[in-house]
Amino acid sequence: TDFGYKTVPTSEKAGMVAGVFHSVAAKYDLMNDLMSMGIHRLWKRFTIDLSGVRPGQKVLDLAGGTGDLAAKFARIVGDNGEVVLADINDSMLNVGKEKLRNLGIVGNVRFVQANAECLPFPDNHFDLITIAFGLRNVTDKAAALKSMQRVLKPGGRLLVLEFSKPQNMLLTQAYDIYSFKVLPAMGKLVAGDSESYQYLAESIRMHPDQETLKSMMFDAGFDEVEYHNLTGGIVALHRGFKF
Ligand code: SAM
Numbered sequence: 001t002d003f004g005y006k007t008v009p010t011s012e013k014a015g016m017v018a019g020v021f022h023s024v025a026a027k028y029d030l031m032n033d034l035m036s037m038g039i040h041r042l043w044k045r046f047t048i049d050l051s052g053v054r055p056g057q058k059v060l061d062l063a064g065g066t067g068d069l070a071a072k073f074a075r076i077v078g079d080n081g082e083v084v085l086a087d088i089n090d091s092m093l094n095v096g097k098e099k100l101r102n103l104g105i106v107g108n109v110r111f112v113q114a115n116a117e118c119l120p121f122p123d124n125h126f127d128l129i130t131i132a133f134g135l136r137n138v139t140d141k142a143a144a145l146k147s148m149q150r151v152l153k154p155g156g157r158l159l160v161l162e163f164s165k166p167q168n169m170l171l172t173q174a175y176d177i178y179s180f181k182v183l184p185a186m187g188k189l190v191a192g193d194s195e196s197y198q199y200l201a202e203s204i205r206m207h208p209d210q211e212t213l214k215s216m217m218f219d220a221g222f223d224e225v226e227y228h229n230l231t232g233g234i235v236a237l238h239r240g241f242k243f
Helices: 012-035 040-053 070-077 090-102 143-151 171-190 196-205 210-219
Strands: 058-062 083-088 109-113 126-132 152-163 221-230 235-239
Touching: 012 040, 012 090, 012 171, 012 196, 040 070, 040 152, 040 235, 058 070, 058 143, 058 171, 070 083, 070 090, 070 126, 083 090, 090 109, 090 210, 126 143, 143 152, 143 210, 152 210, 171 196, 210 221, 210 235
Parallel strands: 058 083, 058 126, 083 109, 126 152
Antiparallel strands: 152 235, 221 235
């Protein structure tokens, strides 16, 4: 099921993050729809539109989880293209595998268990890399961005879809209440697990804001980095090129 890429052992902290996703994997898609009130679908749609992906291309959907983006890319790149859904967590990968199989997407998607910090792929391999709601969970983000830059082809692009900093006070306050009160309660009710959703809210607050992530991408060697705020900056889509 892979291209002979080796799976890389994970650090202890990465193992802990992986643990969080083991416990949410089965309910992940349902929770995504509930918690974002379906809006994550629009954020992902925007990502696909900005990807410029074409038939025949090679795409890496990193921290791809249950495969929402990978499924869309697989349809676009077609039989001559290749999509790699890579994730550190095998429970998430298994849910993704099953989902794509049920959608009838087979043949051009490979599933690889890998840590974003040390990607097990050759240099200059992919036309496009996406990481959606994944970079936040990665311990060494600088190492991960460098690793992505290495496996991207010259001319290729990276898209980072991630929670970011809301752009006005009112939205910030509403969002704080939502994520620290409503989300853990919802997590407990639906998934029987409030801790993982508490972790979610905390990891969002710790994540670098729009401008910080932009400079981190420049530091990792990306060019022409820019970002789009979505839903008032609750989420941002960063794009960078490798020249
Ligand atoms: N991209 C999917 C989406 O947008 O629905 C899944 C996002 S989910 C919130 C985050 C994913 O990141 C999980 O599947 C988790 O296993 C994965 N992840 C966390 N740390 C990682 C790492 N260091 N390397 C690769 N994947 C990682």
